[in-house]
Amino acid sequence: MLPHDQQINALRPSIGFARHLHYWLIGLAVVLLLLSIIFWHPVPLMFAIFFGVVGLSEQQAGPNIVAAIQAYDMSNPTSGEVTISIDTSGDSPSYHAWIHEPNHPEWTYEFIPQGWKPVAGTHTAQIWRNVGHLHPALAAVEGGILIPRYLPKRKE
Known part of the structure; x- marks a missing residue:
């Protein structure tokens, strides 16, 4: 088996997950933002910003793997x-x-x-x-x- 065959096979299990990962990250950011508003606490807001930025910046990576x-x-x-x-x-x-x-x-x-x-x-x-x-x-x-x-x- 060639190295690229092994690398492709290692990525195959992520097909279903990779296509929609950025949506999950952005959704998690929205939920955390709502939690920070409800509880008026900055910690969920920090995580919301982090997951939102990662979700937006990597929105093409998952579909490209697929x-x-x-x-x-x-x-x-x-x-x-x-x-x-x-x-x-x-x-x-x-x-x-x-x-x-x-x-x-x-x-x-x-x-x-x-x-x-x-x-x-x-x-x-x-x-x-x-x-x-x-x-x-x-x-x-x-x-x-x-x-x-x-x-x-x-x-x-």
Whole structure:
């Protein structure tokens, strides 16, 4: 079994949960906000703000995981290259992929590595798309998979 097969299989149990996680987080934030108003206490408000921010900021990550697994299961990959860049200027590194494919526009997106350590540079890759979408749903290099954290942007 290839490393990307193992990583995809590790994500499969989260399909049902990942699609709606941001709704649960935002719902929890609303409930905590109501509790802070009812009991006039700041602690539920602090948690409400936290869960609300996380729910809003990660509203695309869960659906992207689901889309990546669907693309992996239902479509054939195309060959291409992925250029990985790593930005270490913040508190934690951020990883960016630039997808190059023949006969396709170039795309860029941020990703979070799932169980592997990316190496900066250009790598041979397999790229999957969902039917009806131009942007890639999943890319796999030798070390692991790259699932977009947010909606990929077309590189001009």
